[in-house]
Amino acid sequence: MTTETIKPSIWAFANPTRFNTFASKAIPVLAIITFALLAVGLWMSFNAPEDYQQGYTVLIMFIHVPAAWLAMMSYAVMSASAIGTIVWRHPLANVSLRSAAPLGAMFTILALATGSLWGKPMWGTWWEWDARMTSVLVLLIIYLGLIALSKAFDEPSEAALPLAVMTLTGAPLLPIIKFSVDWWNTLHQPASVSRFDRPAMSAEFLYPLLIMALAYTAIFFTLHMMAMRNEILSRRIRTMKMQAARKQSSKGAA
Amino acid sequence: MFGEHASFIIPSYIISFVAIVGMTIYIIAQHKLRKAELKRLEESGIKRRADNG
Numbered sequence A: 001m002t003t004e005t006i007k008p009s010i011w012a013f014a015n016p017t018r019f020n021t022f023a024s025k026a027i028p029v030l031a032i033i034t035f036a037l038l039a040v041g042l043w044m045s046f047n048a049p050e051d052y053q054q055g056y057t058v059l060i061m062f063i064h065v066p067a068a069w070l071a072m073m074s075y076a077v078m079s080a081s082a083i084g085t086i087v088w089r090h091p092l093a094n095v096s097l098r099s100a101a102p103l104g105a106m107f108t109i110l111a112l113a114t115g116s117l118w119g120k121p122m123w124g125t126w127w128e129w130d131a132r133m134t135s136v137l138v139l140l141i142i143y144l145g146l147i148a149l150s151k152a153f154d155e156p157s158e159a160a161l162p163l164a165v166m167t168l169t170g171a172p173l174l175p176i177i178k179f180s181v182d183w184w185n186t187l188h189q190p191a192s193v194s195r196f197d198r199p200a201m202s203a204e205f206l207y208p209l210l211i212m213a214l215a216y217t218a219i220f221f222t223l224h225m226m227a228m229r230n231e232i233l234s235r236r237i238r239t240m241k242m243q244a245a246r247k248q249s250s251k252g253a254a
Numbered sequence B: 001m002f003g004e005h006a007s008f009i010i011p012s013y014i015i016s017f018v019a020i021v022g023m024t025i026y027i028i029a030q031h032k033l034r035k036a037e038l039k040r041l042e043e044s045g046i047k048r049r050a051d052n053g
Helices: A003-013 A016-046 A058-088 A091-123 A131-151 A156-170 A173-183 A203-253 B003-043
Strands: none
Touching: A016 A058, A016 A091, A016 A203, A058 A091, A058 A131, A058 A156, A058 A173, A058 A203, A058 B003, A091 A131, A091 A156, A091 A203, A091 B003, A131 A156, A131 A173, A156 A203, A203 B003
16 A cells, blocks of 8 residues: 555545544444443453452452543643644644543543542552652643643634643653652552563453453543534634624624 | 442542543533534524635
8 A cells, every 4th residue: 555545544534524524423433332341341340359458449440540541641642632733733633632631631630539539448548649649640730731721822723832832841741650650669559550571460350450441441532532523613613703703894894 | 338448439439420421411512502503603694614615
């Protein structure tokens, strides 16, 4: 296959109108996949045995860990979108960045809240200023800052570049969060799933966790596509309103 | 059910459910509002430049 045959199809899809047409077809399919994964993941989670150390609180792991992964993945999607904005100046890249920020903030809040609810019975504390928790809190602050920045401009296209640059400025936080448990002495245990050797977790906990992580990923992509569609519609409405106002003012002048 | 830690497990699932379902409802509501607004603008004779040919 030549690059000539690939290129037009990619750029044709990157058109906002075509994206909306594609999204209308893709969203129901993604929603069905999400529901199926969630149903299987929750069934497997609630049928997992009690952990010999943590008891039933291991159930919190099945929603806490995917939320924490998605908090980071959302930011990775935003960083990729920021590169798309800076390098190709593509409007869809900015739409993607803006739409992912509230979702990333939601997953970060969920990671912090469920982590706190897991920490109290296991560590005896709701909160500790350790490297992992503090770096995730910083991630939440960055998300909120980026959401505020995106709303600070009247014209979305004017916000695109500053938003992309600020997003990339925060990107080095991702490896800090990931490796914080190795670089500093924290209450969190070192990575037990994403390791170079085999995961340090038994299959009865690992499989429900992986299915729940897939379900959360599907939730993210479904909601992200829906939010992108909304952002495109709101820009279209804004353009039409401006066109109407211009027409009105030129009529008044005549 | 869930032993002595039910008061930590149940709120974790409730918070997650409320946040995800809440976000979904918010996004769907925004979509409906924007579709209605777009329809209202089109009915009042305002067209996008792309629709003008």
